[in-house]
Amino acid sequence: MSSSTRHLATTATQEASDEAVQSTVDVNQFDHLDPVAPDHSTAPFTDTCNLTLSSGPGGHGCISFLREKYIANGPPNGGDGGTGGNVYIQAVQGETSLHKIARRGVLKAGRGKNGQGSLRGGARGEDVVLSVPVGTVVREVWRRDPVAEEIEAGSRGAKGYGQDIRRDREREDNVMRRDRERDDDDLDNDDIDGDAEGGTDQSGKWHRDKWLLYPGALPKSFTSADFPSLPRPRRSNLVATAVQAPIRLDLSTPTTSPILLAAGAMGGLGNPHFVTKSVHKPKYATKGDEGTRINLLLELKLLADVGLVGAPNAGKSTLLRALTRSRTRVGSWAFTTLAPSVGTVVLDSYRGRPTDLTQPSTSSRRGRTHFTIADIPGLVSDAHLDRGLGLGFLRHVERAGVLAFVIDLSAGDPVAALKGLWREVGMFELMRAEERMEKSTSDSDLGVRAGRGEGEDAGKGRGEMKDDAMVPFKPFESSISPSLDPEHHDPSSSPPAVPTTPDYDSPPPTFTALPALVLPPISSKPWFVVATKADLPETQEAFRAVQAYLEDVRTGREGHPSGKAGAWVRGLRAVPVCAMRKEGCEGVLEVMRGLLPG
Numbered sequence: 001m002s003s004s005t006r007h008l009a010t011t012a013t014q015e016a017s018d019e020a021v022q023s024t025v026d027v028n029q030f031d032h033l034d035p036v037a038p039d040h041s042t043a044p045f046t047d048t049c050n051l052t053l054s055s056g057p058g059g060h061g062c063i064s065f066l067r068e069k070y071i072a073n074g075p076p077n078g079g080d081g082g083t084g085g086n087v088y089i090q091a092v093q094g095e096t097s098l099h100k101i102a103r104r105g106v107l108k109a110g111r112g113k114n115g116q117g118s119l120r121g122g123a124r125g126e127d128v129v130l131s132v133p134v135g136t137v138v139r140e141v142w143r144r145d146p147v148a149e150e151i152e153a154g155s156r157g158a159k160g161y162g163q164d165i166r167r168d169r170e171r172e173d174n175v176m177r178r179d180r181e182r183d184d185d186d187l188d189n190d191d192i193d194g195d196a197e198g199g200t201d202q203s204g205k206w207h208r209d210k211w212l213l214y215p216g217a218l219p220k221s222f223t224s225a226d227f228p229s230l231p232r233p234r235r236s237n238l239v240a241t242a243v244q245a246p247i248r249l250d251l252s253t254p255t256t257s258p259i260l261l262a263a264g265a266m267g268g269l270g271n272p273h274f275v276t277k278s279v280h281k282p283k284y285a286t287k288g289d290e291g292t293r294i295n296l297l298l299e300l301k302l303l304a305d306v307g308l309v310g311a312p313n314a315g316k317s318t319l320l321r322a323l324t325r326s327r328t329r330v331g332s333w334a335f336t337t338l339a340p341s342v343g344t345v346v347l348d349s350y351r352g353r354p355t356d357l358t359q360p361s362t363s364s365r366r367g368r369t370h371f372t373i374a375d376i377p378g379l380v381s382d383a384h385l386d387r388g389l390g391l392g393f394l395r396h397v398e399r400a401g402v403l404a405f406v407i408d409l410s411a412g413d414p415v416a417a418l419k420g421l422w423r424e425v426g427m428f429e430l431m432r433a434e435e436r437m438e439k440s441t442s443d444s445d446l447g448v449r450a451g452r453g454e455g456e457d458a459g460k461g462r463g464e465m466k467d468d469a470m471v472p473f474k475p476f477e478s479s480i481s482p483s484l485d486p487e488h489h490d491p492s493s494s495p496p497a498v499p500t501t502p503d504y505d506s507p508p509p510t511f512t513a514l515p516a517l518v519l520p521p522i523s524s525k526p527w528f529v530v531a532t533k534a535d536l537p538e539t540q541e542a543f544r545a546v547q548a549y550l551e552d553v554r555t556g557r558e559g560h561p562s563g564k565a566g567a568w569v570r571g572l573r574a575v576p577v578c579a580m581r582k583e584g585c586e587g588v589l590e591v592m593r594g595l596l597p598g
């Protein structure tokens with residue numbers, strides 16, 4: 001059978017099955033709110049992920065000499081290596097999941113190109129932009145910055161130019177004196193220590209990781225050569241605009257321009273940089289620096305004004321579809337919804353004359369033209385013991401301003417159902433608090449975020465840093481981190497535990513000292529009850545029971561279902577709806593609007 005025939009056959013079967021569905025399902029005017037099974041989307045969803053990103057390493061400097069007609073042995077003209085690519089982050093609208101990033105795991109910017117002859121500098125490495133959904137919280141887990149480590153270890157002339165130049169001059173004088181002696185005594189060079197490997201730059205020897213040698217030269221000429229001291233570590237100017245370490249960003253609004261997380265490393269220097277009085281034709285150049293590696297923890301918290309909390313099959317998704325133009329999946333079985341989704345309620349449809357033109361422009365109501373509602377998978381009892389889909393999805397309503405508890409009036413005791421939901425919410429809060437406690441104790445235990453590119457910042461910063469130090473990003477208020485500033489030295493801080501010669505091959509540090517985002521307790525949020533399926537028979541009794549219970553809670557005769565003191569009870573009420581017929585939805589929107597600020 002040809003592919004076209006097969007296609008026709010499949011279409012025919014599909015049509016037949018569609019007809020069958022149509023004949024069994026009564027398609028009435030509510031089919032949008034009570035759709036048939038195939039109406040669903042199964043986009044993958046991930047709300048936390050770990051990502052390692054690295055800025056691009058610099059290209060190597062070039063060793064080259066001018067060769068032209070009549071200039072057989074010209075001056076050095078090797079270009080510098082290009083700077084490595086930068087890594088940016090951007091919060092974009094339209095993305096709703098971290099699954100693409102989670103699958104990727106690693107993000108690397110491009111390496112700078114090597115310098116070339118005729119003083120041609122290497123091209124810059126390619127930048128990369130990490131696009132995350134709006135509502136992502138970014139936290140740094142660890143960081144490896146070889147250049148910062150070198151600055152801290154003081155292994156590369158970090159003591160200041162003056163000293164470097166003096167030392168170079170002394171070295172030059174020594175070289176000239178040695179050359180003179182060599183001429184006089186006609187000595188060969190065999191007695192000069194030929195330890196070419198592992199020699200530090202301070203002793204003027206070849207440092208394999210840092211220097212690049214002229215390929216045509218004989219090893220003897222290097223073992224006897226006196227290398228200049230390595231140039232001071234250089235940093236791209238962009239470092240000053242990068243987010244200060246440790247990175248903690250709350251990307252709750254779309255970012256207009258990408259935010260720099262890690263600037264590319266500088267390229268190596270070409271051989272013309274090493275011309276001195278005694279060495280006219282240096283046969284060496286420096287290699288490019290290593291890029292910065294940063295491990296980040298990304299957590300997506302969907303941003304919605306109202307969060308729907310309810311048991312599976314309570315009718316949350318149907319309610320969302322009735323209130324908004326959302327097309328979330330609805331089904332008559334538990335766990336139809338497997339990933340959170342957000343719908344938008346448009347308050348001003350921009351049709352006709354705006355109603356509030358007569359209001360003064362300072363009116364607080366003027367600003368809000370819409371609000372958003374988040375639907376999450378249902379909560380079963382003992383969800384905190386990881387039953388059902390667990391409590392993880394509650395993080396998406398954690399930041400909501402108002403909670404709507406969706407109770408199915410036809411499913412047993414509604415008051416018990418409401419208390420059960422509050423119990424799970426309470427357990428979720430407890431778990432978050434414990435997490436926070438663990439983190440803060442591990443923070444103080446570790447004390448040494450240190451050393452690895454954090455340096456002095458870690459020594460003194462951790463103590464001062466508050467848990468809620470999460471700040472929205474402000475590009476030009478960020479300054480160079482003290483640990484990255486070669487001039488910065490804080491005598492009060494203990495010396496960081498850094499090996500003198502950084503060992504780049506060792507595995508990265510594994511501590512996970514992350515401050516948690518502190519939010520107001522969920523029990524302090526305004527909440528109300530949406531009593532759904534009110535169209536079903538014998539639900540009036542159940543609704544009256546909920547109403548009476550909420551009245552008791554409001555007046556203080558009953559305790560708050562969360563069991564917390566000072567919880568929100570002021571305007572507590574229940575709204576009956578039949579979401580499937582879109583009945584009572586105006587009442588729900590009115591209550592939501594009333595409880596939302598602004």
Ligand SMILES: Nc1nc2c(ncn2[C@@H]2O[C@H](COP(=O)(O)OP(=O)(O)OP(=O)(O)O)[C@@H](O)[C@H]2O)c(=O)[nH]1
Nearest residue numbers: 312313314315316317318331332335336337378579
């Ligand atoms: N009679 C009646 N049925 C409703 C109403 N609202 C929802 N339903 C039905 O209840 C079933 C479950 O609806 P969903 O909206 O998928 O429930 P859910 O709370 O999102 O369920 P999960 O996603 O599994 O947590 C569906 O068969 C709906 O048709 C209502 O107001 N009246």
Ligand SMILES: [Mg+2]
Nearest residue numbers: 316317336337
């Ligand atoms: Mg659902």
